[in-house]
Amino acid sequence: MNKKILIAGICITVGIALLAVPFFYHFRGKEKTDALLTEFEQTLEDVDNEETTEGGDGEQAASDEEKKALLEKSEVIGIIEIEAIDIRYPIVEGADKSDLSFAIGHIIETAGIGETGNCVLAGHNGSRNGTFFTKLNQLKVGDSVILTDKDGMEHEYEVSKTFIVEPYDNFIKDQTEKEELTLLTCAESGTKRFVCKCVSMKLEVKP
Numbered sequence: 001m002n003k004k005i006l007i008a009g010i011c012i013t014v015g016i017a018l019l020a021v022p023f024f025y026h027f028r029g030k031e032k033t034d035a036l037l038t039e040f041e042q043t044l045e046d047v048d049n050e051e052t053t054e055g056g057d058g059e060q061a062a063s064d065e066e067k068k069a070l071l072e073k074s075e076v077i078g079i080i081e082i083e084a085i086d087i088r089y090p091i092v093e094g095a096d097k098s099d100l101s102f103a104i105g106h107i108i109e110t111a112g113i114g115e116t117g118n119c120v121l122a123g124h125n126g127s128r129n130g131t132f133f134t135k136l137n138q139l140k141v142g143d144s145v146i147l148t149d150k151d152g153m154e155h156e157y158e159v160s161k162t163f164i165v166e167p168y169d170n171f172i173k174d175q176t177e178k179e180e181l182t183l184l185t186c187a188e189s190g191t192k193r194f195v196c197k198c199v200s201m202k203l204e205v206k207p
Contacts, residue, residue, distance in 0.1 A: 032102040036090040040076040044152045078113045084143040085135040095122040113149040117175045125185040133185035157181045157198035
């Protein structure tokens with residue numbers, strides 16, 4: 001009888017431990033993500049403080065150098081917010097496995113945030129470290145996506161279409177003469193890629 005109780009106790013303990021693992025990874029992921037967001041926001045605040053205390057030309061030059069140094073310290077290059085699927089994540093340069101563990105990754109060979117061209121961002125689907133782009137397929141045409149760059153400038157985009165491609169269909173990274181945003185994640189158990197194309201909401205200034 002005691003042996004049965006012991007075995008049952010071990011099984012219960014193992015079961016609890018297995019259930020706790022996903023919560024541990026999710027907590028650890030959220031902690032790292034929040035730290036990156038806080039670091040980036042603090043950097044922007046420090047830059048703003050530097051700009052408000054600048055003086056003459058000499059001090060302006062010094063301030064510019066300090067601003068550059070502050071921005072280069074941060075591994076985060078921006079923030080992405082999508083209200084429709086309730087996510088807010090830091091954006092880092094690069095889309096390797098390590099880059100995507102706690103953030104959304106900017107594919108290096110594509111346009112930067114707010115630049116002319118096609119800015120491509122990749123995120124995990126179903127990661128144990130967080131939601132990331134798991135709900136990307138729930139976006140609808142007309143939904144808003146907001147990116148904040150290292151200057152604290154917000155760039156708003158509107159979802160124009162969504163579709164699925166093969167994993168090596170690199171045309172989704174093609175550059176354009178307009179400011180565009182492409183969001184990318186895995187689909188169909190990693191055998192495909194889900195793509196969300198977005199257009200800039202900047203007003204065109206007519207001469």
